[in-house]
Amino acid sequence: MPISFDSEHRVFKLDTATSSYVFEIYEQNYLLHLYYGAKIPDSNLSAHRYKGWFGSHPPLNINIDDTDFSPDVSMFEYPCEGSGDFRETAFAIRNADGNNTTDLRYVSHKIYPGKPVIDGLPSLHVNSDSDADTLEILMRDAVTGVSAILYYTVFSGYGAMTRSVKIINESDKAVEIERVFSTCVDFNTHDYDMITLYGNWLRERNFERTSVKHIKQGIYSRRGLSSHAQNPFGAIVGKDTNEEYGSAYGFNLVYSGNFEFSCDSEPHGGIRVLMGINPDTFGWHLEPGDKFSSPEAVMVYSNEGLGGMSRTFHRLYTNHLIRGKWAHIKRPLLINNWEATGMDFTGDKLVTFAERAKELGIDMLVMDDGWFGKRDDDKSSLGDWQVNEEKLGGPLKDFIARINALGIKFGIWFEPEMISRDSNLYREHPDWCLHVPGREKSIARYQYVLDFSRKDVRDYIYSLMKDIIAENNIAYVKWDCNRSLSEVGSAILPPGRQKEVFHRFVLGTYEVMDRLTIDFPDLLIENCSSGGGRFDPGMLYFTPQIWCSDNTDPVDRIDIQFGTSLCYPASTVGAHVSASKRAGFGTKGNVALWGTFGYELDPNTFTPEDIDIIKDQVSEYHKYYDLIRNGDLYRLISPWESDRRAAWMMVSEDKNEALLTCVTMRKEWGEAFILKLRGLDPEKYYVDDTTGEVYSGALLMNAGLNLTDYPQNDGDSFKIYLRTL
Ligand code: GLA
Numbered sequence: 001m002p003i004s005f006d007s008e009h010r011v012f013k014l015d016t017a018t019s020s021y022v023f024e025i026y027e028q029n030y031l032l033h034l035y036y037g038a039k040i041p042d043s044n045l046s047a048h049r050y051k052g053w054f055g056s057h058p059p060l061n062i063n064i065d066d067t068d069f070s071p072d073v074s075m076f077e078y079p080c081e082g083s084g085d086f087r088e089t090a091f092a093i094r095n096a097d098g099n100n101t102t103d104l105r106y107v108s109h110k111i112y113p114g115k116p117v118i119d120g121l122p123s124l125h126v127n128s129d130s131d132a133d134t135l136e137i138l139m140r141d142a143v144t145g146v147s148a149i150l151y152y153t154v155f156s157g158y159g160a161m162t163r164s165v166k167i168i169n170e171s172d173k174a175v176e177i178e179r180v181f182s183t184c185v186d187f188n189t190h191d192y193d194m195i196t197l198y199g200n201w202l203r204e205r206n207f208e209r210t211s212v213k214h215i216k217q218g219i220y221s222r223r224g225l226s227s228h229a230q231n232p233f234g235a236i237v238g239k240d241t242n243e244e245y246g247s248a249y250g251f252n253l254v255y256s257g258n259f260e261f262s263c264d265s266e267p268h269g270g271i272r273v274l275m276g277i278n279p280d281t282f283g284w285h286l287e288p289g290d291k292f293s294s295p296e297a298v299m300v301y302s303n304e305g306l307g308g309m310s311r312t313f314h315r316l317y318t319n320h321l322i323r324g325k326w327a328h329i330k331r332p333l334l335i336n337n338w339e340a341t342g343m344d345f346t347g348d349k350l351v352t353f354a355e356r357a358k359e360l361g362i363d364m365l366v367m368d369d370g371w372f373g374k375r376d377d378d379k380s381s382l383g384d385w386q387v388n389e390e391k392l393g394g395p396l397k398d399f400i401a402r403i404n405a406l407g408i409k410f411g412i413w414f415e416p417e418m419i420s421r422d423s424n425l426y427r428e429h430p431d432w433c434l435h436v437p438g439r440e441k442s443i444a445r446y447q448y449v450l451d452f453s454r455k456d457v458r459d460y461i462y463s464l465m466k467d468i469i470a471e472n473n474i475a476y477v478k479w480d481c482n483r484s485l486s487e488v489g490s491a492i493l494p495p496g497r498q499k500e501v502f503h504r505f506v507l508g509t510y511e512v513m514d515r516l517t518i519d520f521p522d523l524l525i526e527n528c529s530s531g532g533g534r535f536d537p538g539m540l541y542f543t544p545q546i547w548c549s550d551n552t553d554p555v556d557r558i559d560i561q562f563g564t565s566l567c568y569p570a571s572t573v574g575a576h577v578s579a580s581k582r583a584g585f586g587t588k589g590n591v592a593l594w595g596t597f598g599y600e601l602d603p604n605t606f607t608p609e610d611i612d613i614i615k616d617q618v619s620e621y622h623k624y625y626d627l628i629r630n631g632d633l634y635r636l637i638s639p640w641e642s643d644r645r646a647a648w649m650m651v652s653e654d655k656n657e658a659l660l661t662c663v664t665m666r667k668e669w670g671e672a673f674i675l676k677l678r679g680l681d682p683e684k685y686y687v688d689d690t691t692g693e694v695y696s697g698a699l700l701m702n703a704g705l706n707l708t709d710y711p712q713n714d715g716d717s718f719k720i721y722l723r724t725l
Pocket of ligand 1: 338368369413480482528529530531547550
């Protein structure tokens with residue numbers, strides 16, 4: 001049984017494929033955490049209960065006759081504010097008396113096959129109840145009557161579990177939720193490093209590893225979006241953990257708004273890891289009878305290093321996060337006009353793109369920003385989702401018919417959550433954007449943010465989108481979002497509920513995305529937020545791919561795509577060949593192949609040599625499609641280990657195929673380049689598809705391949721495809 005309850009010792013044990021997670025019901029119904037780590041057979045871990053050295057006069061519970069127990073040092077499963085635990089806590093309400101002392105204790109539990117959905121929020125799914133088991137723990141605060149249900153789901157066959165919390169106000173008075181983290185894990189030592197993914201526009205998700213210190217450290221977003229600055233991903237790893245060996249705990253929040261991932265040290269030597277909605281910008285008013293659901297946190301444990309952790313996330317997300325028609329079927333190879341034309345295009349010009357695309361074997365043309373209102377630059381028209389027929393040379397339907405007549409599918413760009421200051425919509429409804437009374441609204445890219453916490457605003461925007469998509473032969477939508485949220489207030493909420501707006505905005509966006517996926521199940525949706533500003537599992541639930549970065553330079557993309565790969569599978573990573581100069585078409589193609597693949601440039605500029613290379617790339621796209629999307633990733637040389645070279649491999653699940661890609665960022669003069677491969681079957685023999693050489697998997701992984709003679713000047717790259725005999 002993946003989830004068991006030892007009623008004698010009152011211990012819960014959750015066994016994933018790689019880990020055990022254990023906690024107990026202690027005296028007075030405190031829920032105490034006991035262990036999370038590599039799988040263990042034991043279930044009675046009472047002797048393992050954490051006993052810290054007490055500082056002077058720790059708070060004690062007068063009803064417990066165990067002087068080793070104090071909330072000051074105990075490891076808690078879901079610690080609450082104000083009851084003797086002085087670390088950062090997972091849960092706090094301000095009750096009707098005005099104080100925020102909160103104390104949840106165990107009431108009951110149930111264990112059942114399957115996994116419940118979370119109302120209004122994206123979460124991982126099961127395809128049948130046999131895919132997972134769930135534990136629900138009911139806790140209650142005796143004084144206020146507020147309850148919490150802790151949800152734990154263990155996915156069978158994965159080293160992964162999920163956690164979330166639902167708060168229910170069972171009292172007869174309203175309360176204010178001040179913090180409600182999705183997960184909390186107390187560790188009894190602090191001998192760990194923390195890994196996070198920091199960045200900015202054009203340089204998203206850089207790997208950063210820091211030592212866990214005796215301080216509170218962590219990452220957050222307060223931008224209203226999960227953000228370029230930090231990804232809602234964090235790992236806690238052993239000091240000696242590397243790509244292949246050692247323990248790695250990966251945490252990822254299925255949420256697209258303000259989050260926090262933190263690690264708080266306590267004076268007795270342990271750490272507390274928290275992940276959830278950022279409490280700094282959050283509050284929620286809960287009337288009697290009301291419920292509030294937290295987002296879901298995904299927790300992966302691997303004792304095969306960072307590589308093992310990443311591969312678990314990838315498979316889990318491929319099978320249990322990404323949904324709909326495009327989860328498992330082949331996606332179209334597309335060309336997008338943005339980097340080639342910006343908003344300076346005409347229908348005729350785009351038809352020439354489609355003509356060239358057809359000659360090259362590309363499946364779809366995406367018309368990016370600039371097709372609506374009076375939008376010839378970024379100063380106007382967001383919100384005025386009416387087709388600019390003058391620009392397209394006629395109605396959208398006729399323009400798409402010209403594209404379709406060439407055998408090319410058609411996709412289109414929207415930025416639904418935004419409104420330009422210069423737009424008819426803003427002139428008609430200036431109160432429809434986020435704002436606070438009496439203050440100037442900050443403007444970014446000449447635009448404001450629509451108040452998507454409001455249903456009337458969402459309904460209006462969605463009805464425009466829906467008409468355009470329903471009335472035209474649109475196969476793909478790029479959903480963009482190009483600014484952070486400031487002056488976050490809503491005209492229709494009372495002052496006491498203004499702290500809810502950040503979260504209501506996220507829920508509103510999810511609601512529109514949900515409608516879009518239900519109304520148009522065949523539509524392929526790509527998410528984008530000035531590149532990868534909202535690259536998170538919340539978005540992946542609705543959109544199976546996300547434009548990874550506006551930076552399409554293949555050398556810069558190495559850092560971005562390696563960082564992204566820590567948590568997210570290649571099938572989700574929007575990557576195109578562009579006109580960027582730092583490397584030739586070959587390397588641009590090799591890097592973009594490790595993603596959704598496509599083109600982002602003017603095909604009318606291609607030379608005959610370019611066309612030959614691109615035709616080869618298109619056939620490689622088809623040849624390696626399954627291997628790259630469904631294979632296991634092995635990062636052989638990561639940019640955080642070397643600024644000279646990068647190398648990665650995709651290996652099919654049956655280990656019969658592998659594709660190695662190497663890119664040189666800076667030439668290594670005069671050194672042999674021997675690379676030991678990973679993930680192969682040592683017993684099998686593999687043939688190098690280009691040279692015809694045959695090697696055993698054992699040789700490739702232990703002696704390695706001598707790659708010294710392969711092209712290795714700055715910006716060069718090469719691939720080696722291996723398959724079993
Ligand atoms: C963002 C996106 C780009 C492009 C532009 C259009 O920057 O990341 O790919 O769609 O918006 O304005």
